[in-house]
Amino acid sequence: MRLPPEIRDCEPPPILGRWRNMNIVVLAxxxxxxxxxxxxxxxxx
Amino acid sequence: MTPLDWFVMIATVIAIPSFGLWRGRGSKTVNxxxxxxKTMPWYAMGLSIMATQASAITFxxxxxxxxxxxxxxxxxxxxxxxxxxxxxxxxxxxxxxxGVYTAYEYLERRFDGKTRALAAVVFLIQRGxxxxxxxxxxxxxxSVIFGWPDRITTLLIGIVCVMYTTTGGIPAVTWTxxxxxxxxxxxxxxxxxxxVSLMPHGVSFTDAVYLAGTVGKLNAVDLHFDPNxxxxxxxxxxxxxxxxxxxxxxDQSQVQRYLTGKSVAQSRIxxxxxxxxxxxxxFFILFVGAMVFVFYLFIQPPMLFERAAMKQISSxxxxxxxxxxxxxxxxxxxxxxEEVNAARKSEDETRVRASVExxxxxxxxxxxxxxxxxxxxxxxxxxxxxxxxxYIFLSFVTRYFPAGIVGxxxxxxxxxxxxxxxxxxxxxxxxxxMDLYRRHFRPEASDRHYLMISxxxxxxxxxxxxxxxxxxxxxxxxxxxxxxxxxxFYPVLLxxxxxxxxxQRVRGSAAFWAMLAGEASILACFFFTNxxxxxxxxxxxVIVVVFGALFSIKSxxxxxxxxxx
Numbered sequence: 001m002r003l004p005p006e007i008r009d010c011e012p013p014p015i016l017g018r019w020r021n022m023n024i025v026v027l028a029x030x031x032x033x034x035x036x037x038x039x040x041x042x043x044x045x
Numbered sequence: 046m047t048p049l050d051w052f053v054m055i056a057t058v059i060a061i062p063s064f065g066l067w068r069g070r071g072s073k074t075v076n077x078x079x080x081x082x083k084t085m086p087w088y089a090m091g092l093s094i095m096a097t098q099a100s101a102i103t104f105x106x107x108x109x110x111x112x113x114x115x116x117x118x119x120x121x122x123x124x125x126x127x128x129x130x131x132x133x134x135x136x137x138x139x140x141x142x143x144g145v146y147t148a149y150e151y152l153e154r155r156f157d158g159k160t161r162a163l164a165a166v167v168f169l170i171q172r173g174x175x176x177x178x179x180x181x182x183x184x185x186x187x188s189v190i191f192g193w194p195d196r197i198t199t200l201l202i203g204i205v206c207v208m209y210t211t212t213g214g215i216p217a218v219t220w221t222x223x224x225x226x227x228x229x230x231x232x233x234x235x236x237x238x239x240x241v242s243l244m245p246h247g248v249s250f251t252d253a254v255y256l257a258g259t260v261g262k263l264n265a266v267d268l269h270f271d272p273n274x275x276x277x278x279x280x281x282x283x284x285x286x287x288x289x290x291x292x293x294x295x296d297q298s299q300v301q302r303y304l305t306g307k308s309v310a311q312s313r314i315x316x317x318x319x320x321x322x323x324x325x326x327x328f329f330i331l332f333v334g335a336m337v338f339v340f341y342l343f344i345q346p347p348m349l350f351e352r353a354a355m356k357q358i359s360s361x362x363x364x365x366x367x368x369x370x371x372x373x374x375x376x377x378x379x380x381x382x383e384e385v386n387a388a389r390k391s392e393d394e395t396r397v398r399a400s401v402e403x404x405x406x407x408x409x410x411x412x413x414x415x416x417x418x419x420x421x422x423x424x425x426x427x428x429x430x431x432x433x434x435x436y437i438f439l440s441f442v443t444r445y446f447p448a449g450i451v452g453x454x455x456x457x458x459x460x461x462x463x464x465x466x467x468x469x470x471x472x473x474x475x476x477x478x479m480d481l482y483r484r485h486f487r488p489e490a491s492d493r494h495y496l497m498i499s500x501x502x503x504x505x506x507x508x509x510x511x512x513x514x515x516x517x518x519x520x521x522x523x524x525x526x527x528x529x530x531x532x533x534f535y536p537v538l539l540x541x542x543x544x545x546x547x548x549q550r551v552r553g554s555a556a557f558w559a560m561l562a563g564e565a566s567i568l569a570c571f572f573f574t575n576x577x578x579x580x581x582x583x584x585x586x587v588i589v590v591v592f593g594a595l596f597s598i599k600s601x602x603x604x605x606x607x608x609x610x
Contacts, residue, residue, distance in 0.1 A: 011308065011309060011310045013310060013313070014310070014314065019133075019134065022314075022317055023133075023134070023317075026129065026130055026320045027126065027127070027130060029126070030123065030127070030320075030324065033328075034278070037119065037328065038265070038268070040265055041258075041263060041265045041266045043258075044254055044255060044257070044259075044263045045258050045261065045263065045264065
């Protein structure tokens with residue numbers, strides 16, 4: 001399994017410089033939401 | 046509905062699609078009609094992708110789902126951001142650079158004609174059923190407001206959707222979605238403020254949240270792993286990721302949206318925007334449903350929310366007794382809920398614990414009384430599997446929301462339904478024309494001819510959607526039904542695209558037979574196991590990938606084929 005180089009060399013995002021940074025922000029946001037919802041569930045149950 | 050509601054509803058329903066048609070005017074070629082000439086900015090794509098999912102079903106069924114089953118459905122969306130990250134880095138640049146009209150056109154370039162045809166047919170079956178459900182949802186609105194039978198309203202809405210779609214094309218659909226999402230966000234915020242402000246005197250927002258949580262309505266995250274449990278963190282993260290990968294990566298109704306982007310980067314940003322906004326939005330919608338539940342702790346709800354069903358059982362001899370037992374159960378639950386509030390304020394732990402137990406028991410009794418009402422309806426109507434989840438929120442809105450806001454909420458539901466259905470009809474037409482008609486019947490016709498045929502196919506798919514919608518009523522919660530249908534077909538599409546992107550030695554025949562093996566495994570899961578449907582996405586995809594790789598062992602020394610072709 002490997003991605004072609006044309007995809008890895010894709011044009012950069014308008015913010016954060018690299019696509020990897022954009023992806024990290026999105027996944028960190030997901031982790032934060034899950035933790036928040038879990039705390040919400042525990043607190044009100 | 047007051048005259049003000051009618052005015053707000055009609056003005057909104059006319060204004061939003063008109064704006065879309067105006068912004069999207071001038072679709073004179075197939076490329077403009079199906080891909081908007083690749084001119085869309087990221088925010089239009091991102092909002093359009095969100096709006097397609099935020100159909101009428103989202104408002105009608107998701108809120109009802111929270112009322113009945115709590116907020117655990119939000120876990121279903123946890124896999125979506127993961128899928129968006131993967132797709133923005135793979136599918137978006139691959140499809141963009143391949144210059145295709147449809148995702149399945151790419152499969153022919155990578156594999157062969159029969160794999161493309163099979164994938165296109167799988168898509169047409171799946172999306173053809175889903176569009177039927179999407180058209181059925183607003184018919185519920187008309188039924189609740191006017192008391193009209195579902196069949197007539199489904200037909201009326203189907204006709205309106207087809208007329209709108211055939212004239213608009215994808216540019217009109219996308220710009221309509223952009224406007225629609227701003228109305229949806231406003232409607233949601235207004236909805237929550239209204240629900241909370243309707244709570245009786247003495248019940249604060251914190252009290253309401255506590256009362257919902259006590260009976261498990263705020264169960265947003267469940268860490269317990271159980272493959273037979275439909276919604277928990279693991280089924281959401283793993284099964285939900287696979288379903289979202291299938292939906293956004295292989296479903297033409299979504300692929301078509303990001304193929305309209307000005308550039309690869311614009312399309313990628315559009316998807317990542319959706320990844321960040323979708324989960325909070327779903328949480329918010331479910332929370333509104335949970336607050337509707339709390340409202341009905343203090344104001345008596347009808348035994349059944351579907352007005353026609355209620356009318357039917359009220360003429361039965363058993364009805365009076367059932368209604369009496371429902372009234373009593375509700376009175377007990379109301380008293381128990383008030384006692385919970387009072388106990389919490391007294392800060393007496395023993396009293397709080399005792400009152401909570403009473404409250405939970407009373408809630409179970411009320412549920413049982415409601416189920417008896419549903420059974421009476423099933424007995425008198427001869428229908429099985431009665432489910433009025435989809436009527437709960439609308440019934441609440443039309444009874445208790447102030448004038449003007451009712452019209453706005455109904456308008457949001459209408460435009461959402463029209464927009465998402467029109468996008469789906471447009472993608473069904475695109476696949477029918479590009480992957481079947483042009484590929485197998487008229488490969489050399491003029492652009493004008495294909496544009497005309499695209500419009501004809503849009504109308505034909507609209508007719509099919511109306512017919513299928515007649516059967517949607519007995520599928521339970523619509524939002525679950527849509528995802529349930531998707532879980533039968535997306536895994537094989539996802540599996541074949543994984544083979545195409547990442548397994549460079551796999552050839553057409555191996556991919557074709559692997560797809561059939563994957564679909565057989567999903568049917569086997571459905572007929573012979575109790576595995577929850579979200580896991581079908583994982584099982585089907587893995588089977589396609591493993592079989593595709595196995596069938597290609599003999600071609601191990603063949604030349605690698607790049608994903609971009």
